[in-house]
Amino acid sequence: MLNCEDIKVSVVVPVYNIKKYLPKNIESLIKQNINMEIIYVDDGSEDKSAEIIKKYMDSDPRIKLLQKENGGAGSARNFGLKNASGKYVLFIDGDDYIDENSLAALLKAAEAENLDIVQGSFRFVDDKGNNIIRKYKNGRENTGDCLDGSQWLVRKNIYFVMWLYLFRRDYLIDNNLWFCEDIYHEDLELIPRALYFAKRIKAIDLCFYNYVQRQGSFMHSRNIKKCTDLIKISDRFKVFANDNIDKQRHKDVYDFFENNSSYTYVYSLNSAIDQCVPLSELLEDKEVKNKIIFEISKSDKMRHKF
Structure with a gap:
């Protein structure tokens, strides 16, 4: 031993x-x-x-x-x-x-x-x-x-x-x-x-x-919580950046977290679509719906068009 x-x-x-x-x-x-x-x-x-x-x-x-x-x-x-x-x-x-x-x-x-x-x-x-x-x-x-x-x-x-x-x-x-x-x-x-x-x-x-x-x-099973948890992670990226990174001195690093926050919102929507989860389930929370729409409007990473 x-x-x-x-x-x-x-x-x-x-x-x-x-x-x-x-x-x-x-x-x-x-x-x-x-x-x-x-x-x-x-x-x-x-x-x-x-x-x-x-x-x-x-x-x-x-x-x-x-x-x-x-x-x-x-x-x-x-x-x-x-x-x-x-x-x-x-x-x-x-x-x-x-x-x-x-x-x-x-x-x-x-x-x-x-x-x-x-x-x-x-x-x-x-x-x-x-x-x-x-x-x-x-x-x-x-x-x-x-x-x-x-x-x-x-x-x-x-x-x-x-x-x-x-x-x-x-x-x-x-x-x-x-x-x-x-x-x-x-x-x-x-x-x-x-x-x-x-x-x-x-x-x-x-x-x-x-x-x-x-x-x-x-990774291959269907679960609505996988989608909603991505939204939580996106929010945590923003909180971490605001708490730890000086946006003026380290803008490139701050932008990394900001961009990944946006992409993760979009990823949550893509994940729901890929799993055939009804979007009404993901978007039933009005605050979540508004966040996703806002992030999609900023992102160039969305795979699906509506």
Whole structure:
């Protein structure tokens, strides 16, 4: 058993009813050749996910299982972070997996340049492990110089997924960078804040994360709350900018949050359309309706015409 001070990376994995995908996830993590801990947070699963994890615990002491009542992915990740001991932390989803020994490369980059955040890149795969070829940017284009958070937000492509980044754990805690627990899309809400406060961020040329596309996952299911929570996130972008950024001195960074607030309003409407959610449900609140109309009038990102 490793002492806490020997643990280089804590991997935090929220788990909710994903027994089919857990073995591949676990096996990808136990193949990492660094001093680490693997923290699975069972968020009230009703299948046999916890039993699968316990079987692997018998053969690998790096695996830990925490169990709690269902509270959502943000709650599970926060619980894992509070119980983590590693110098760095990586959040991954329980139905995805990473390449063998990839954590060693992320860790090496982080320690070599004293980074707060290291970004890698990803690929889409199906649930059989086959690559899905898409015309998309995957993070590799961000490789280059080490930047601070303000520079990163205005110069780089931003990926609103926590699993693409290795974070220094103390950096997250010292800056009160916790997940919101009352919303969907918690990555979208946290990533800009997490990048903003960083002193040193760098992307390395390492495609390490396998993002599994599966039917029935959260991202492919219909839910009106996904749409309304986007509106909450949009409002939080504006509040964060007003509370933390001098608009006159750092107009480009302020505009980043302002623009993303506008785009997120439009995204909520697009999300409703894509899910075939009746717009009357999304727009029944008059204040919400007026906000969306106002933001659409400012935005050049709307995909749908009326």
